[in-house]
Structures are given as C-alpha cells and as structure tokens.
Amino acid sequence: MENENTILGAIQIGFTLNGVEVETLVEADEMLIDVLRRDFNCLSVKAGCHEGSCGACTIIVDGKPVLSCLLRGWQIADKDVWTLEGVGSYDAPHPVQQALVDNGAVQCGFCIPGMVLSAKAVLDENPVPDDDEMRHAMDGNLCRCTGYEKIWDALTSVIDANRKGGK
Amino acid sequence: MKLSDFRRPSTLKEASSLLKELGDDGLPIAGGTALHFLTTLKDKTAVDITGLGLDGIKDNGCHFEIGSTTYVSDLMKRRDGWVLCQVAKKMSTNQIRHMATVGGNIVSVFPWADFPVALLALDGRAEIIGNSDRLVDFDDYFKAQPARLFEPGDLLKSIKVRKLIKNEGFGYHKEVRTAAGFSMVTAAARVMVTDEKIEEARVAVGACTGIPRRLTDVEDAVKGIAVDWKEINKVVIDATKNRKWKLIEAQGVEYTAHLVQTVITDAIFNGCQNLNKEA
Numbered sequence: 001m002e003n004e005n006t007i008l009g010a011i012q013i014g015f016t017l018n019g020v021e022v023e024t025l026v027e028a029d030e031m032l033i034d035v036l037r038r039d040f041n042c043l044s045v046k047a048g049c050h051e052g053s054c055g056a057c058t059i060i061v062d063g064k065p066v067l068s069c070l071l072r073g074w075q076i077a078d079k080d081v082w083t084l085e086g087v088g089s090y091d092a093p094h095p096v097q098q099a100l101v102d103n104g105a106v107q108c109g110f111c112i113p114g115m116v117l118s119a120k121a122v123l124d125e126n127p128v129p130d131d132d133e134m135r136h137a138m139d140g141n142l143c144r145c146t147g148y149e150k151i152w153d154a155l156t157s158v159i160d161a162n163r164k165g166g167k
Numbered sequence: 168m169k170l171s172d173f174r175r176p177s178t179l180k181e182a183s184s185l186l187k188e189l190g191d192d193g194l195p196i197a198g199g200t201a202l203h204f205l206t207t208l209k210d211k212t213a214v215d216i217t218g219l220g221l222d223g224i225k226d227n228g229c230h231f232e233i234g235s236t237t238y239v240s241d242l243m244k245r246r247d248g249w250v251l252c253q254v255a256k257k258m259s260t261n262q263i264r265h266m267a268t269v270g271g272n273i274v275s276v277f278p279w280a281d282f283p284v285a286l287l288a289l290d291g292r293a294e295i296i297g298n299s300d301r302l303v304d305f306d307d308y309f310k311a312q313p314a315r316l317f318e319p320g321d322l323l324k325s326i327k328v329r330k331l332i333k334n335e336g337f338g339y340h341k342e343v344r345t346a347a348g349f350s351m352v353t354a355a356a357r358v359m360v361t362d363e364k365i366e367e368a369r370v371a372v373g374a375c376t377g378i379p380r381r382l383t384d385v386e387d388a389v390k391g392i393a394v395d396w397k398e399i400n401k402v403v404i405d406a407t408k409n410r411k412w413k414l415i416e417a418q419g420v421e422y423t424a425h426l427v428q429t430v431i432t433d434a435i436f437n438g439c440q441n442l443n444k445e446a
Binding site for chain 2: 052
C-alpha cells in the first residue's frame with residue numbers, strides 16, 4: 001500500500017494535459033493550480049480567490065469543469081485535463097473565444113480563461129442549452145469588470161450559431 | 168490541516184484496512200472540496216476512495232440507493248420518483264457540483280450543507296461498512312455530527328432514499344446571497360396531500376441551526392391544513408415562535424426568524440405543488 005513512485009516525499013503522477021501525456025512529481029498537499037502553473041507553464045489558470053468562489057481557476061478534467069484551487073495535484077492522476085492553453089489558438093480560436101472578442105466581452109481578462117472553459121464544458125455536452133441551463137452552468141464564474149451582459153451576449157451568439165448549424 | 172501523504176487503494180477491503188491502520192491520521196477523500204474547511208491542525212494521510220465502485224445510482228423498486236462517491240452533478244438528472252435533482256441543482260456552483268460527492272456532503276456536516284436537510288425530510292438510511300456493516304436511519308444519523316458513527320476503517324457506502332409514493336411531494340428551498348455563498352437558511356419538506364389538505368409532513372431545516380434539525384412541532388401543526396401559502400405560513404410562525412435561530416450575518420433576531428419561517432413555508436408549499444401523481 002506504500003506509494004510505489006515516491007521520490008523524496010513527492011509522488012510521481014501521470015496524466016494527459018491538453019492532449020499530451022505528461023508526468024510530474026507532486027507532494028501530497030500541493031494544489032493542482034500550483035502544479036499546472038509551475039510545472040507546465042499553464043499561466044491561464046488564475047488564482048483569483050484560492051477558496052473555490054470565483055471560478056478563475058476553472059479547468060476541465062474528464063470533460064467536467066472543476067476548480068483547480070480546490071484540487072490536490074494527485075487527484076488528476078491518469079485523468080484527461082484541459083486548460084485554456086489547449087483550447088483554440090491565435091489563428092483558430094474556439095468559437096467561444098471568438099464570440100467573447102466579437103462582443104467586446106473582455107476587459108481585464110482575468111476571468112476569461114475560466115469563463116471559456118466553463119462554457120466549453122457545457123457546450124461540448126449540449127451545444128444548444130436553453131437559457132436556464134447555460135446560466136446554471138456559468139454560475140461559478142465571477143467577473144468584476146463587465147457586468148456579465150456582453151459575456152452573456154457572446155455565449156448566446158455561440159448557442160444561436162450552433163442552433164443554426166443544426167447541432 | 169496539511170496532507171502529508173496520500174494512498175490510492177484498489178479495493179474497498181484494502182481501503183478499509185488502510186484506514187484502520189492509519190487510525191486518526193487517515194482521511195478518506197473523494198471530491199475533497201470540504202478539505203478547505205477542515206480546521207484540525209493535525210497532518211493527515213489522504214486515502215483516495217474514488218474508483219472503488221462506491222458511485223452510482225440504483226433503482227431498487229421502492230427506494231433509490233446512491234453510492235457515497237456519486238457526484239452531485241449526477242444527481243441533477245430527473246428520474247421517476249426522484250427528487251434529489253431539486254437539491255443538487257441548488258447546491259453551490261457548477262464546478263463544485265462536478266467535484267463534490269453526496270457522501271462528502273453528509274459525512275462531515277457543515278451548517279450550510281444541502282443534503283443533510285433534504286435527507287432528513289425525505290427519510291431513509293445510511294449504509295456504513297468496514298468494522299461492521301450497518302444501516303443507520305437518518306433520524307439517528309443526523310442527531311449529531313455523523314463522524315461519531317465512524318471508527319477508523321469505516322466508510323459510508325451508500326444512502327438509501329425512499330421513492331415518493333402517489334400524492335407525496337417534496338420541496339427544497341434555500342436562501343443564499345450568491346451561488347458560491349454559504350446558505351443562510353435551508354429547508355426541506357416531504358408532504359402527503361389528500362383532498363387539497365396536508366395529511367402528513369416531514370420538515371427539516373439547516374444553516375440557521377447548529378446541525379440540521381427536523382421540526383416535529385411544525386410537522387404536527389401543518390397536519391390537516393389547506394394547501395395555501397398564507398395558511399401554512401401562519402401555522403409555521405406559530406409553531407416556531409419560541410425557537411431561537413442562529414442569527415444571519417448582520418441581521419437581527421426578528422429578520423432572521425421571518426426569513427427562516429418564510430423559507431420553511433416555501434419548502435412545504437413547494438412540496439404540495441409538486442406531488443407525485445403516479446402510483
């Protein structure tokens with residue numbers, strides 16, 4: 001029952017990060033947000049509150065939106081993890097990213113990685129959620145700048161496009 | 168509290184033995200969202216209990232059996248006779264619903280927890296395994312902190328919740344400032360309605376009490392009264408007028424009592440409005 005992969009008190013774990021299999025050493029008490037930022041340069045994962053209230057640290061694990069500030073690093077061993085670094089690109093942004101830009105929904109930008117990942121998680125499961133479902137899915141992401149209207153306009157534009165595209 | 172080590176057992180038996188071996192130093196963890204609120208200063212060894220087959224929802228005919236490591240997000244889907252979707256949808260934020268487990272919400276009960284209140288009203292039993300396998304009625308389970316029922320080596324395996332029968336309804340209501348905020352009041356009610364009158368009720372309240380409580384005085388008082396919000400509210404106010412509630416932050420005694428009584432009324436009335444019409 002001892003950890004087979006313990007090295008100097010740290011445990012070796014493997015997982016898939018943005019489509020790539022990776023490994024790292026984590027201590028039992030290390031938070032996932034710190035592992036992602038320090039070991040994998042995933043600086044999109046923001047530490048807004050460190051207590052699970054703001055959603056800025058949202059990532060996707062096995063298709064589900066979760067808060068990396070409340071997870072220990074070892075909790076994602078063998079799982080499929082996505083951060084904003086793996087979503088879209090400068091030349092080919094994800095529809096949610098493009099919609100946020102098109103609608104002027106980004107001010108300071110701090111909340112945006114979490115917003116994109118929460119939206120992506122729900123839209124991957126259901127491309128045409130109704131308003132209640134979408135609002136419910138975004139209830140864990142706070143924004144101090146925009147007042148949410150333009151973010152909402154961006155998200156509904158993506159849903160409308162999905163609906164028109166027959167999804 | 169700091170986690171000094173973690174273990175990942177591959178079977179329930181191994182997990183139980185490990186927890187027994189570790190004693191007070193061991194801490195079973197599934198979602199782990201409550202770790203943030205644990206105030207013990209002692210270092211713990213985390214024992215990962217996910218992947219041991221403790222998740223899933225089974226329909227056993229007259230009751231549902233819900234595995235302790237079932238994610239709250241999985242409880243949001245509606246099924247026949249299933250009402251815990253009401254509670255799951257109102258719990259915290261979308262991310263937390265995908266991380267937290269029903270077992271985690273009821274093994275260490277925080278005042279703001281959703282499921283203890285709902286389960287007290289719905290009635291059912293908690294299945295504990297390990298040193299001895301046993302079923303504990305929710306009335307006993309939530310009498311005090313449930314942790315007192317667990318020895319090192321014990322785990323919560325599942326909860327068994329009775330399905331609603333015909334003319335029974337369930338209502339769950341909570342008052343909270345933001346989705347991620349702590350509940351100020353939570354209330355749940357299972358009611359049986361016949362001819363537009365409340366025949367029977369189980370009512371529970373939390374957040375405004377130290378630990379979730381059944382309100383047997385309210386249960387007795389609402390028997391026989393018409394399904395009418397004002398009538399129910401009048402009875403609730405009268406039945407609870409001498410109760411002392413934990414004060415809501417920055418609010419006084421009168422406002423707290425008014426809010427609690429309103430939320431209790433809402434839960435009972437919502438239950439009456441959402442009756443199971445099928446046998």
